[in-house]
Amino acid sequence: MSKKKLSKKDFDSLVDVIISKTKVYGAVADANKTDCFDFKELKSASGLRLDYDVTLQAPRKFFLPPVEELLTFGEEGSYKSSYECEPFVLLGVHPYDMIAINQMDELFSQDNYDSHYFARRNNATIVALDVITPSENVFASSMKTATVDNGYDVLLTDIGDCYIIDAATEKGEELVKLAENASEATGSDLEKRQKVQDDNKKRLNKHELKCDPSYLPKLLEKAYDHPVWEETAKTCFGCGSCNQVCPTCYCFNVKDDVNWDLANGKRERSWDGCLLNGFTKVAPDHEFRSSQADRFRHRLYRKAKYVPNKIGGQIACVGCGRCVSACLPDIANPVKIYNRLVEDLGIE
């Protein structure tokens, strides 16, 4: 696969060419708040910000939309699955978000293969992007997610005067071929890229975890009855913002919407969140995580024990820092909780 370099001006032209051929989503600044970014459909390269710090929403929304129709149903059990998926390019996914997508790929292919998720995933060409501007709450260095080496089709790195565009798949190669003025990256260009990545492994660390992330599942084995859950959850609003912004949260609810004729209708799924009241409510009005402390603890256990158990020990917190910024009472930061447990329970 090719490793090319391209001037920034030529990269803008490349983006415009791609936009002329397919839908492209990239990070753009909010119209009213120039330091606030989110992934939007691009109409031209001019609004694209490859120096963004973090997007408000994680790119998981492109594969698992907040609300989606799964199927329509009719009389006598007939149904038709709904798929709405055209090819698209997702341009500028930071390494920690790419790792979250890789985790979701594993989770959605286990047990029940999620064909709706993979219809979108297979239609996507992902251009990952090494971070240039660290966000105020990122801690990807602590979580070992500051760089990524798989899952994407192209890896893009700003090395100062130009970009390195590194194709990792056939789809990526097709995209790179559109860059007419690209030249082969030299050894010195690749050294500059290595420096960007080595620096990011240290500097994306606004909150430092006091243990290796691989120790977290073991730490949590002895923390179930620790007072931190009750103490911290006292100020939790149960608003679910920490779930909504998280790139690794994937819980959803499914509901049927029946037409007035009581015969036809549609089935939809929408995001849910383990911090929300009612998340575990089942018939007959039984709620098996009824206290806020139970729900608060579950979120932290899910990130560092339950999901790792399913996907070979990978921690389902990639250190993006979005929950830290989103939580009004400032209690969602996983590092603060895990560090408190390390202090109180020690490292074995």
Ligand code: SF4
């Ligand atoms: S738990 Fe917080 S920091 Fe970790 S991945 Fe989710 S939103 Fe990002």
Ligand code: SF4
């Ligand atoms: S931890 Fe913070 S963001 Fe999460 S539900 Fe509680 S108050 Fe909301």
